[in-house]
Amino acid sequence: MNFSEVFKLSNQLSRFSPNGKFLASCVQYRLVVRDVSTLQILQLYTCLDQIQYLEWSADSLFILCAMYKRGLVQVWSLEQPEWHCKIDEGSAGLVASCWSPDGRHILNTTEFHLRITVWSLCTKSVSYIKYPKACQQGITFTKDGRYMALAERRDCKDYISLFVCSDWQLLRHFDTDTQDLAGIEWAPNGCVLAAWDSCLEYKVLLYSLDGRLLSTYSAYEWSLGIKTIAWSPSSQFLAIGSYDEKVRILNHVTWKMITEFGHTATINNPKIVIYKEMEKSQNLEMENLPFPPTKAAASSLFNTESKYEVVSSPVSLQTLKPVTDRPNPKIGVGILAFSPDNCFLATRNDNIPNAVWIWDVQKLKLFVVLEHLAAVRSFQWNPQQARLAVCTGRSQVYLWSPAGCVSVQVPAEGTC
């Protein structure tokens, strides 16, 4: 695996363009656009303040840079570097900003979620959407970019509004039977909208595109409920991860649970492959250590190399006992991701933080467990094939594919 040289980055803001040709990264108040193949700097833009959020437009022609402190959004064009656009929310403040799917409108959420302002780059017109809900995932666009669903709250009741993105016409507006709507998400086929309640109540509501309620699902009551949900790429399955350390899969025909995946601390089944990260023992030659120790030497001392080893069952994984009297306990399935070919589902159980569980969706069984030395921070699937990249905060990046898994040392001074 080849690594490039190290580039400066601030705020962990680095994005690939949707067409895969450019890489945009932020350094303080500068926006650097590089070519992906050569990593040469193509464009350099300067913003007015430290950039807090960066997003490419869907057609890879524009980049949005949001500065929340100043309430500013600046838009840059790749085709015409001299083109500039600055949106100032003024005293309304800025909390969040995002592109519309056609790449010509910018949706700014003002402070205290007072309203969402829709700025148009084509017509310089402004539209306002009142009462947006401040929740985990309040805005969601369909995959084809035609419709937008927005969670609203009015008079202590939750509503969902469906807009047509082409002309921002309100298509449907209906209330949801939730206590406190936590998030909404479109299915990849754009015909079903999943809405789920906050963790105080386990409830998932499924709405059709025209606003009809298709089904409700609730696994249990009183205990803490849903933590995260994910749609499968074919819209066949809806995976719901909850605080009881289980993932429940609903099918798209009956919207009933077809199976539930439990995340136990010990794995007994011998058919499951368990990769355990082991440290490669380093031979430290005490005599040859330079003094004062150089950065590289120091980092190499502390960032020991590691490799995966296949461990036979039964295996007991390292668990973390969560503090029970604090809110938002670190327990339950917190991250869910389907692979793009719909074959695998990767999950993380927050009280077994070192392990990534990979489930075979075709057989609905546990397939592989990856156990690491440090807690897993995040993982992502390759957008085109079934390959998972995991990072745990050490100086390695871990890659898993059905053929095997590998731990790659990132030649860097810091940690990833």
Place this chain on the structure above:
Amino acid sequence: MGDWKTITVPIPSSESKNISQFTSETNMSPSSLYSQQVLCPSLPLAKSVHSFFRAFCTEENVDQSISYLDQELTTLGFPSLCEESKGKEVKRDLNIVAVLNCIHELLVLHRKNLLAQENVETQNLKLGSDMDHLQNCYSKLKEQLETSRREMIGLQERDRQLQGKNRNLHQLLKNEKDEVQKLQNIIASRATQYNHDMKRKEREYNKLKERLHQLVMNKKDKKTAMDILNYVGRADGKRGAWRTGKTEARNEDEMYKVLLNDYEQRQKQILLENAELKKVLQQMKKEMISLLAPQKQKPKEKAEDSPGAVQSDVEEDTSELSKENMWELSCETVREQLTNSIRKQWRILKSHVEKLDNQVSKVHLGGFKDEEVISRQDHEQETEKLELEIQQCKEMIQTQQQLLQQQFTTACDDDTSSLLQDCYLLEEKERLEEEWALFKEQKKNFEKERRSFTEAAIRLGLERKAFEEDRAGWLKQQFLNMTSFDNKNSESAFSGSSDQDNLTLYSKPGQKFYSVSSESSLCTSKLTKSLPVSPSTSELFQTIHHLSTNSRVLNVTTEDTKPNQVGRECTTQRWSMASRSDSQEGGCSGSRSLACTDSSIEHRDGLP
């Protein structure tokens, strides 16, 4: 008065009173004796006999005693002791016979009585022991009864205790359940309370937000603005449209279209799946029927209605199949029929498999006596082998399919394939033409050679003629000379001459027919004439015969060398024949071999 008395009679004084009651005469001893007899059964006789005699009968009261005894005996039923007396005389004479009989009868009676006594005594003993035994049993049973009663009481106690515990546990469970319910209620009430509070706070918050919003909107500061260099075109390049009722309707329509498309796709997929599943089910049904049908022939002794049921099922199913093939609709009834029939078949199959399992288990128990049933290991091994074979066959099939596909794909493209074919044909044509030219050249060469050979052969023939004439003349001379000279000399001369001949002849490789006479030319002419048809072996042998006879006629002594030569001739002749025949069959290749063997024979190769 002896032992008799002492045992039974308590007071001797009372005897007399008793006696006077019983007997008519006042006699002490006999009557008392008699009463003793009646009263006590077990009486020893031994010592008391003599004393008894004295006691009962003394010399004085003989007659009295006689009469007494007689009276007693007659009353007992014995015959009279005394003789029949005439008149009433006091003294009676004893009838000794009667007395003896009486005594004997008395003894017998006594013995009987003793026996009876013994029996009674033994019975008494037995009864006594039985009594003891029964008493023992009784006491034991009483003890047992006591213990079992005690046990029962103990168990009852335990039962009571356990029931008490059970009740306690039930109570605890109920309490826990009640507590859980209470807690749930508490949670519910708290949740509603929290919700209410949250809503109250939210309303306050909303009010603040509204106020803030108003302030923000009212300010209308210039800061809230967009500073853009120039407008950007729309993503799809079209102009923006006004929002009218039409656009709204259009949006609605599009939304419904999207939904409908999705539903249609899903329905298609589901229909396909359904069709597949139905096919699979029908196949399964057919296979199950086929599995069960031949099996049913074997276990005939089993339930008779099951084969009947199977047959009827088969008939039903075939009719159903035909129906289904005709309709292929997903009606409820058809579906139900299919599933029901499959369930029936599955049940029958299951029962059959169970029977087989039982058989197998019996076989295992019986120790592999039944030869028809294969042992499980062999069965498994065979299945493994079969699976391997199947895998191999599958792989082969796959590779073959791939190859076929490749061929087809390469052959698919018509133009290129035809072009390629044309190219190949051209190549071949050119090659063939080249070869043809070669052949023609070779043919010409062969013709030339042949001509030269024929000329040479003709010359040779002429020379030979001359030579033969010379030779004949010389031989005649020699023969004439031989009559005068010895044989030995002629041998050496002949051998030398023949050797010389051989040498001269072998120096000319093409000319091998040295010992041919004029007839040989005839032979060759024969051969040449018969060329279109290969000369038969008979002709060959004829020529050889001619040669050999010639040689014999000409030179007797040089037999040893000549046969070799003849043999060599023959072989070479044969070789040439063979080669010619080959050439006539084979074509081009033979011509080359002919070139070296050709001599005086003309060749016309049948070149194509």
